[in-house]
Amino acid sequence: MIEIKNVTKSFGGTRAVSDCSLSLAGLKIAGLIGPNGSGKTTLFNLITGLIRPDCGEITLQGQRIDGRMPHQLAGLGLIRTFQLSRVFPRLTVMDNMLLAPQGQTGERLWSLLFRFPQVRKEEAEHWEKACELLDILGILHLQEQSAGTLSYGQQKLLELGRAVMAEPQMILLDEPTAGINPRLIQTMIDMILKMRARGQSFFIIEHNMDVVVELCERIFVLDHGEKIAAGSPREIQNDPRVIEAYLG
Ligand SMILES: Nc1ncnc2c1ncn2[C@@H]1O[C@H](COP(=O)(O)OP(=O)(O)OP(=O)(O)O)[C@@H](O)[C@H]1O
């Protein structure tokens, strides 16, 4: 799985991530928390290839991945969602789902447009899976609507559905429940737990501690770019350094 060793990333004078090491080996759902600006999204950007570390190593199943391009990492099975939802607003909900598998956006777009017979069987399977996931997410009835007409929370559920469609080794979720209503938060949690039961692994940035505690086996805490704690939800909640980081 993912191992991060002594990774540092600075922007100008700011050390956004500072000599950070952590291992996700053996974890099905790991959490990443920390105050605003503590480097969480930057760490995700480093893992998913949007930016390169200044130094340190990131490996996936023992293979160096730092410095690779995001699409290469998607091909290796690392898929992420963004802090602010990113779906294709003009495409229908269903087409958003069908464009997701394996990150082969170009090929899938091609087959969606021209419906080659040889891809129909594969398409039918993807269609079935998309229906199943949209049903779990409670947005199956919206499948023919443009994604841009969905509420913000529904768009975030759709984004999660798209990530799951690709069956990646690891899904990284950047604040999946931020800005969505409590009912959809529960849907989001249920979806993540269902996918976990099917063997899907997650690494989740989340500010809502109830969500973190309900989902995560192990939590890593960043403060000013440094990992200040790692442990079970209970250990983290009682850790004086963590309490200080949030209060200070
Ligand atoms: N592209 C960038 N250029 C310059 N500074 C950046 C850039 N990205 C992040 N930073 C800085 O790095 C630090 C860490 O930011 P980051 O977005 O990783 O924090 P975060 O923990 O995700 O915060 P939040 O909880 O608010 O989402 C901040 O000081 C931020 O201003």
Ligand SMILES: [Mg+2]
């Ligand atoms: Mg962030």
